[in-house]
Amino acid sequence: MSDAPFLSLEKLTLAYGDTVAVKDLDLSIRKGELVAFLGPSGCGKTTTMRSIAGLLTPASGRISLDGADITRVSANKRSVGLVFQSYALFPHLSVFENVAFGLRLKKLPASEIETRVTAGLKSVGLSKFAARKPAELSGGQQQRVALARSMVMEPKVLLLDEPLSNLDARLRLEMRTELQRVQKETGVTMIFVTHDQGEALSLADRIVVMLNGAIEQIGTPEDIYNRPVSRFVADFVGFENIFAVEGGKLKAANGPIALSESLPPDTAGFAWRPRMVTLGSGPFQGTVRGASFSGSTREYLLDTPLGAIKAEEDAGLAAHQPGTELTFDLPVAKAARLERFG
Amino acid sequence: MTPRVFSPLVLFLVIAFLIGPFFIIVAASLSGGETLAFPPQGFSLKWVAKVFTVESFRESFAVSMFLAIGGTAMALVLGIPASYALSRYKLPFGETVRTIVSLPIIVPGIIVGLALLRYIVVPFGFNITLALFLAHTALVLPYAVRVVSASLNNLRSDIEEAAVLLGSSRAGAFFRVVMPNIRSGILAAFILGFVTSFNQVPVSLFLSGPGVRTLPIDMLSYMEITYDPSVAALSALLAFMSIGIVFLAERFLGFSRYV
Incomplete structure (x- = not known):
């Protein structure tokens, strides 16, 4: 993996008619990376992927791949695969x-086609199914055929649209392993689109979180999961207690709360996952409104002067009954510090 | 009467009304008598044999076959791209075009025939064969567009993009992955068009002229002069031909899915 960008998008703007789907997007991807485009539907992730494939011509901006400008290169000459x-x-x-x-279509000699197809089907474990029609295969098998079909072309970039979302839990794990294996064996640069943070976190080297046609955050799965930089990303990855910071103070329902620490000037908010909330001690008071047991943990919903707070405790600890008054703390040291609160 | 008795009775009457005439024609064509009559007088195959000796039947059969095959082929040549455009792109007047294309089904044939004759064939001096060919093409076009559209709508459009990403041109993708997958729809449209054109009377009636007429029109004029059972024999033969075609189509294509 070298550090030079292999695929880069510069000031890319994509539109359907008058509707702008992606605006001024900049992104570079290194050779051999496995990148996830993560975001809710309508965020522009699929549109961006289609423009890389050449199925959508950018309104403006530039796409380059392996040192060549491919912005105007037609889809059938790009060496980009899409599942x-x-x-x-x-x-x-x-x-x-x-x-x-x-x-x-490449007019390769028949013997070479035979060899490459056989190898391709073998690598996805479908040698026995070569003579079948697609309709005679399960969804998971069909997907592996699609993967083999793209991979035998030896694409420079392989794009995958929601590769795991149509599969059941067991197949999902299988396909995830499969994709990682293919990527490791061939070193192909892979980009996949997903709306599922779990898929992105478990599969990608790097995640591009998108919202409203723009990039919210780019980072490793650890970055995204532990250090979201915006309210949207924090919310998306499961930080359920999110507060804005204004003038160095936490903005709560009952008024601003002074924070003891001195904050970097760009602090726009703090976010805590339910399990980061300390129960039973701390400066704040709340009433347990609801509790739910989920096996290893218990989750509580607290009514507090700050607003509703979600907390989580180990199931081994004694349960707090609804109606109980509890003290709690939102430790700033554990919180994710948000730079944008839009 | 209870519905239990009533419904089968209605069903029986409907079937008798629809299929009865066919049996009458078949029986009349096997008559040994000299005039078209039912019940038949005696039994003979001579009228069936006579059909093949009538010169004008042979000529008009050739005209009808030419129109049914040529007109339907032409309707498909126009209809397949039209259906493709209508089903794949959001065209500004897409629905209007679809309606206009369907008009020949809705407008009575008499009106279509008269209009074509009065405003197109006569003023522009079209020859009869060309006029009939164009009219039959137009009459079959709605069926071609409807049946082919139904096939196209069942086909995912992303397979074309997949073909393009594997190196095919847009046009290549159409011929390599769209056409093979709508083949049975095209065949169904062809059969439906063929039968429609072959059995067409009102429009052909207006456009037929000296020396060039379709088989149904020829049968009409034959009957005006000669009232023998050979017309019944020919009708029966044509009915068997249609039944045979539709049976084969259903057997091999699942024809009823398209119409």
């Missing part, structure tokens, strides 16, 4: 012919 969410296998062709499709 569609619906797999998009050709229903009239056998599994073998689906995988051979691109190689035949």
Whole structure:
């Protein structure tokens, strides 16, 4: 993995008619990286992916890949593979012919096509299914055919649209392992689009969180999970107690609360996961309104002068009954410090 | 009467009304008598045999076949791209175009025939064969567009993008992955168009002229002069041909899915 950008998007603006879907997006991706585009539907992640594939021409900006400007290069000449969410296998062709499709268009000799398709199907564990039609395969198998079909073309970048979302839990784990294996064995640069933070965290080297056609945060899974920089990202990765900071004070329902620490000037807010809230000691008071048991932990909803607070404790500890008055603390040392609170 | 008795009775009457004439025609065509009559007088295959000796039947059969095959093929050549555009792109007047294309189904054939004759064929001096060919193309076009559109709507459009990303051009993707997957729809449209065109009477009636007429029109004029059972024999043969085609289509294509 070198540090020079392999794929870069510069000031990329994408639009459908008059509707701008992505605005002035800058991003560089290194060779061999596995990157996730994460965000809610409509955030522009799929649109961005389609523009990298060449299925959508940018309104403005530049896309370059492997040192060449590909902004105006048509989709069939980009060496970019795409595994569609619906797999998009050709229903009239056998599994073998689906995988051979691109190689035949390249007019490779028959023996080489045979070798590459056989190897491709073997690598996804579908050698036995070569003669079947796509409709005779399960969803998971169809997806692996789609993966093999893209990979035999030896693309420079492989794009995957929601690769895990149509699979059940067991297959999801299998496919995740499969994708990591393919990436490790071939070193292909991979970008996948997902709305599921779990998928992004478990699979990606780097996550690009998107919202409203712009990048909210780029970082490793650890960065995103532990150090979200905006209210949106914090909320998206499960920080349920989020407060704005104004004039060095925490903005709560009952008025500003002075913070003892001195804060960096760009502090816009703090966010705590439920398990970061200390129960049973601290400067604040609240009443337990609801409690729920989830196996290893108990989750509490507290009514407090600051507003509603969600807290979580180890299930081994004694349960707090609804109606109980509790003291609690929101330790700033544990909190995620937000730089944007838009 | 209770519905239990009533419903089967209605069903029986409807079936008898729809299929009865067919049996009458078949029976009349096997008559040994000299005039078209039911019940038939005696039994003979001579009228079935005579059908093949009538010169004008042979000529008009060739005209009808030419129109049914050529007109339907032309309607598909126009209809497939039209259906593709209508189903894949959000066209500004898409729905209007769809309605206009369907008009020949809705407007009575008499009106279409008269209008074509009065305002197009006569003023522009079209020859009869060309006029019939264009009219049959237009009459079949709605069926072609409807049936092919139904096929296209069942086909995901992302397979074309997949083909493009594997190196195909847009046009190549159409021929390599769209056409093979709508093949049975196209065949169904062809059969429906063929039968529609072959059985067409009102429009052909207006446009037929000296020396060039379709088989149904020829049968009409034959009957005006000669009232023998050969017309019944020909009708029966044509009915069997249609039944055969539709049966094969249903057997191999699941025809009823498209119409």
